[in-house]
Amino acid sequence: MDIRQKILAAVCGVSLLLVIIELVRRRKLRVEYSWLWILAGLTILVIGMNYGLLQWITNFIGAGFTSSTLFFFGIFFVLALCLQFSVKISKLETQVKNLAQELAVQRPQTQDSRKEAPEGDPGV
Amino acid sequence: MTPNIIVLMPAYNEAHRIGAVIDGVRSALPQGRIVVVDDGSTDDTVARALDYDVTVLRLPFNMGYGVALQTGYKFAVAQRADYLVQLDADGQHDPAGIARLLERVQGDACDICIGSRFLEGQPYRIPFTRRLGMALFRRVASRLLGKTVTDPTSGFQAMNRRVLEFFSRDSYPVDYPDVDVLVMLHRHGFRISEVPVQMHARASGVSLHRGLRPVYYLFKMGLDIPLNLMRREK
Numbered sequence: 283m284d285i286r287q288k289i290l291a292a293v294c295g296v297s298l299l300l301v302i303i304e305l306v307r308r309r310k311l312r313v314e315y316s317w318l319w320i321l322a323g324l325t326i327l328v329i330g331m332n333y334g335l336l337q338w339i340t341n342f343i344g345a346g347f348t349s350s351t352l353f354f355f356g357i358f359f360v361l362a363l364c365l366q367f368s369v370k371i372s373k374l375e376t377q378v379k380n381l382a383q384e385l386a387v388q389r390p391q392t393q394d395s396r397k398e399a400p401e402g403d404p405g406v
Numbered sequence: 407m408t409p410n411i412i413v414l415m416p417a418y419n420e421a422h423r424i425g426a427v428i429d430g431v432r433s434a435l436p437q438g439r440i441v442v443v444d445d446g447s448t449d450d451t452v453a454r455a456l457d458y459d460v461t462v463l464r465l466p467f468n469m470g471y472g473v474a475l476q477t478g479y480k481f482a483v484a485q486r487a488d489y490l491v492q493l494d495a496d497g498q499h500d501p502a503g504i505a506r507l508l509e510r511v512q513g514d515a516c517d518i519c520i521g522s523r524f525l526e527g528q529p530y531r532i533p534f535t536r537r538l539g540m541a542l543f544r545r546v547a548s549r550l551l552g553k554t555v556t557d558p559t560s561g562f563q564a565m566n567r568r569v570l571e572f573f574s575r576d577s578y579p580v581d582y583p584d585v586d587v588l589v590m591l592h593r594h595g596f597r598i599s600e601v602p603v604q605m606h607a608r609a610s611g612v613s614l615h616r617g618l619r620p621v622y623y624l625f626k627m628g629l630d631i632p633l634n635l636m637r638r639e640k
Contacts, residue, residue: 376576379469383477386443386463387484396456 291330298323318366322359409488409512412481413438413504416474417495421450428458430501431493435508441481442495445474451495471561472580479573491564499562503603507564510599517596518569520555520588521562521603539620543585543627550631551592555600558585562603569596579630582623586630593634 302319305311311319329336329352340351413431417424424442431440440460444452446468455462463477475492482490489511493499503521510519532540540559547558565573572578572594579586591598 379473379580380576382465382467382469383473383480386465386477387481389464390441390481391452391456391462391464393456393459 288330291326295323295325295327295330298326318363325355408437410486411435411438411508412478412485412487412490413440414443414475414478414482414490414492415440415495416443416445416471416478416492417447417451417455418445418468418471418474419447419449419451420495421447421454423497424451424455424495425457427493427495427497427501428455428460431504432458434501434504435491438491438504439485439487441478443474443478443481445469445471470581472578472583475561475583476573476578476580479570479578482570483567483574487567487570489564489566490570493562498605498607500604500606503562503601504564506601506603507562510601511564511566515597516599518563518565518591518598520557520560520598520600521605522555522557522560522600523603523605524556525600525602535620539624546627546631547585547588550589550635551598553598555588555598557600558588560603560605562605572596582626584623585627586634589631589634 299320302311302316302323306313306316333348336348336351340348343351343354345351345354413435415424415427415431420427428440428442431438440458442451442455442460442462444455444462444464446465452462452464463481465474465477478492479490489508491504491507493501493504499521507519507521510516540557543558544555547555569591572591573587577590588598
């Protein structure tokens with residue numbers, strides 16, 4: 283394996299890990315999501331440093347080229363991540379719905395309430 | 407003791423029609439408390455509704471028909487309503503049918519009563535594709551419920567408190583509550599029945615069934631009904 287490829291993989295893997303750790307430190311990424319990304323960074327690093335491992339995996343799954351192995355797992359990882367986001371969004375949507383309903387139910391408006399507060403946006 | 411009855415009207419941009427519908431409901435059921443759920447309308451729907459003696463629940467943004475309905479159910483449960491009648495604010499459902507629907511539920515002949523436009527003949531012209539979809543779901547619903555249901559997609563309904571509590575759960579499908587809800591109700595042992603009501607074609611506003619929505623609707627029902635049968639909920 284070319285040394286330049288190793289350097290590129292190392293730089294990518296280490297940068298990704300650093301960015302993730304920094305994001306978690308600044309509380310911009312929650313720990314519960316960070317593990318998946320840390321895993322991705324480590325994988326890039328390990329595969330990049332160890333071409334033999336990539337060849338072994340390629341052989342093991344019966345792929346023709348090492349590059350297809352990389353693409354396959356790369357795409358699979360992104361798909362899994364999208365699925366996780368969809369699940370999370372579904373949950374968030376239910377929570378937003380319940381919040382909006384709670385707000386509406388807690389603040390019923392009638393003719394009287396309009397007289398007290400004319401021109402009413404409910405002040406959401 | 408007089409029962410606590412709520413008349414629920416979900417409304418989205420119905421400023422022009424809502425007054426007439428409220429008038430109709432008021433004369434059909436003077437003792438009912440009218441609750442309008444405003445689904446984030448961008449017109450004067452709320453102001454027009456508040457010209458009358460009604461309660462308006464405002465959703466902060468447009469969330470869809472099912473969410474609006476469920477907001478009303480939750481409010482009704484909080485207000486300890488005994489019965490609830492729901493009808494659309496666009497004037498499609500003739501308020502004269504309210505008494506008929508309520509009678510069945512109040513008489514404990516069923517837990518939920520659906521107003522059917524087809525029990526007494528075809529009321530108005532419905533586009534062919536929609537008619538086809540309706541026929542399909544009529545078959546499916548009738549088979550699953552073990553009884554004939556002529557208008558499972560009707561949103562003109564009356565229900566008792568047990569159904570309201572059931573509908574207030576997160577399991578209520580909020581995007582297109584429809585045949586799948588009936589299947590769910592049936593599976594949980596609720597009694598469903600139908601009475602004939604008058605319905606009119608929409609005079610204005612935007613129908614729920616437009617654009618690609620019917621396709622999504624077909625997909626959703628096709629997936630939701632079998633999944634409902636597979637779910638084990640208490």
